[in-house]
Amino acid sequence: MQLTINVNGKEYSIESGKSLLDLIKQYIPNAKYGIIAAREGDKLIELTTPIGENKSVEWVKTDSSEGIAILRHSTSHIMALAVKRLFPKTLVAIGPSTDDGFYYDFDSETRFNEEDFTKIEAEMQKIIDSDLPFVRKEVSKAEALAKFKDEGEIYKAEIIGEIDAETVSLYTTGEFVDLCRGPHIPSTSYIRAFKLTKIAGAYWRGDEKNKMLQRIYGTAFADSKSLKAYLTMLEEAKERDHRKIGKEMGLFGFYQEGPGFPFWKPNGMVLYNGIVDYWRRIHRQNGYIEVKTPIILNEDLWHRSGHWANYSENMYFTKIDGDSYAVKPMNCPGGILIYNDGIHSYKELPLKIAELGLVHRHEKSGVLHGLFRVRQFTQDDAHIYCTKEQVKGEVEKVIALVQKIYSDFGFDDVHIELSTRPDKSIGSDEMWELAEKSLKEALEELKIEYKVNPKDGAFYGPKIDFHIKDAIGRSWQCGTIQCDFAMPERFDMSYIGADGKKHRPVMLHRAILGSIERFIGILIEHYKGKFPFWLAPEQLRILPIAAAHLEYANSVKNFLQNFGFRVTIDESSEKLGAKIKQARLDRVHTIAIIGDSEMNSKLVTVRKADMEENRTLKLDELVDFFIDLNNNTK
RNA sequence: GCUGGCUUAGCUCAAUCUGGCAGAGCAGCUGACUUGUAAUCAGCAGGUUGCGGGUUCAAUUCCCAUAGCCAGCUCCA
Secondary structure, eight states: OEEEEEETTEEEEEETTOBHHHHHHHHOGGGTTTEEEEEETTEEEOTTSBOOSOEEEEEEETTSHHHHHHHHHHHHHHHHHHHHHHSTTOEEOOOOBOSSOEEEEEEOSSOOOTHHHHHHHHHHHHHHHTTOBOEEEEEEHHHHHHHHHHTTOHHHHHHHHHOOSSEEEEEEETTEEEEOOOOOOSBGGGOOEEEEEEEEEEEGGGOTTSOEEEEEEEEEESSHHHHHHHHHHHHHHHHHOHHHHHHHTTOEEOOTTSTTOOEEOHHHHHHHHHHHHHHHHHHHHTTOEEOOOOSEEEHHHHHHHTHHHHHGGGOEEEEETTEEEEEOSOSHHHHHHHHHSSOOBGGGOSEEEEEEEEEEOOOOGGGOBTTTBOSEEEEEEEEEEEOGGGHHHHHHHHHHHHHHHHHHTTOOOEEEEEEOOOSSOOSOHHHHHHHHHHHHHHHHHTTOOEEEETTOSBTTBOEEEEEEEOTTSOEEEEEEEEEESHHHHHTTOOEEOTTSSEEOOEEEEEEEEEEHHHHHHHHHHHHTTOOOTTTOSSOEEEEESSGGGHHHHHHHHHHHHTTTOOEEEOOSOOOHHHHHHHHHHTTOSEEEEEOHHHHHHTEEEEEETTOOOOEEEEHHHHHHHHHHHHHHTO
């Protein structure tokens, strides 16, 4: 019998029982390796699946995110086969694809190290070259369980025990049989480019009470060019590491005396203050007022807020006059005390109160990571107190502000995620429903695409998260809006409505940069330390050619400093070439060269430190040039 | 917190495996050079080898403990 298969709107006729792979071979033979699976509605179909009816499908290609995930997942099976060939006593746990590759967890008496990678990669290449098929087989749960138990594969057996289905699918590649949902590539030769990247310990099921397994990471791409580009990106990321650049530029430091507590050096302080100045200005422009609340507050407050019950493992405590106090991990309870100090009218709402709040959170020692994960940081926090009816509109305004601010910092690619009620939470079901609905509606009203993260909300409310993409394509979570009906209830907050009666306000928590410290880390990596003019710690360095030019250089410096520009002079007795090199290493924004000709004609020759082009300007023109630079970036 | 690795001059790294006087480059200081677009030359100084124990005639090196850092797990702004 002939079947009609509609692929991407084009019709093909093939015999019943043949597969999509046969179809490709017959009609589009030069597509080999580019097409990796097909999608029918939400369902992914393997190319080798026999077809028994007319269908309408779309190709899944290796350059799509679904396609690359299949490719990587299959590569993880190939790695597991290679590892089992080389180290036969090894047990396998799980081996999924990840955002940038794949891994497989192994339980082995052999301690693997990176020197083993060459061996494993060679074995994998052998497997790929021998073009072994991936063969899917459905078996009963009991049969699969018996098989893996016989082989002592305790991890696989444990997973099967928890699967809620009559049958499970097994995939055979060579002599390796794995429990797996699929889909997979038709055969191993589809893998064109792969590499093992690192090895690390990982707990079975991510639980530190369980045995630690050995996780081998790798990655695979549709072709070697993409793999190479990825590896180059990793190198580039290393070059941009904010910990390295921070040290080189004298921005910040961490010392043994305070693990996780950043110290800001003078150049870093310029960045920090530049951001804060900008932040204050734009918040004023958007109708926010500002407060500051204490860092240490009485234990009682934290019981009322729910932090004691839900967050105490991350909090620092202290005693004052025999009473127990906690160091704030969040700013909201303090802000609420200010709100509750007095009566509020509905006419004041929405009330937008911002706070650059210094918070302390006791993060586990192993998670600290430069400025990205610290124990003390400043949230660019704000709390918006409003009526239920105002929530949606206020959320929309925050979203607009978030986008404006990111774009001012040079981030134009933003994506949004919505996180819903976690298992550990406070507040009633109705509150949660209403809160989640308000956030959803705001996003839908603005026609913004978003992804849902189930159970990932804060303990007091659901949240919208904002992620920005940096110069080398990495994504960072920064901003957040959290919709909170619970705190107002707990703290018995109220406003007087038009009806003269007390009503409960809704509280929106929001941060845009997230943490100033972390945001600076992201900026460093985004700009690779070459900050735009308004943020650059050293905006201009004057390089006098000889000692005779120092006096004129100083007068130029003073002139520019009066306008508020950050100017230094290289007074060393080096040659010009050496001074230029040093200025570039220090990532100075612009350099000015002053020699006889400039001194005699009262001019300055400037150039951006990383460019070749020179401009010779009058001092007034230089000031205008700098003012332009400032305006262009903000 | 867990697993593994690392910690040597201000910085980047040798010497550690196989125990035997701890060594470079850059930065610093001094002097000379007065310089026109990515490193001028010479000299000087710089160290209880993260901290604490142990083994040894002898420990930067081996062992134990501890702190910090790095990678990953988990968590997260």
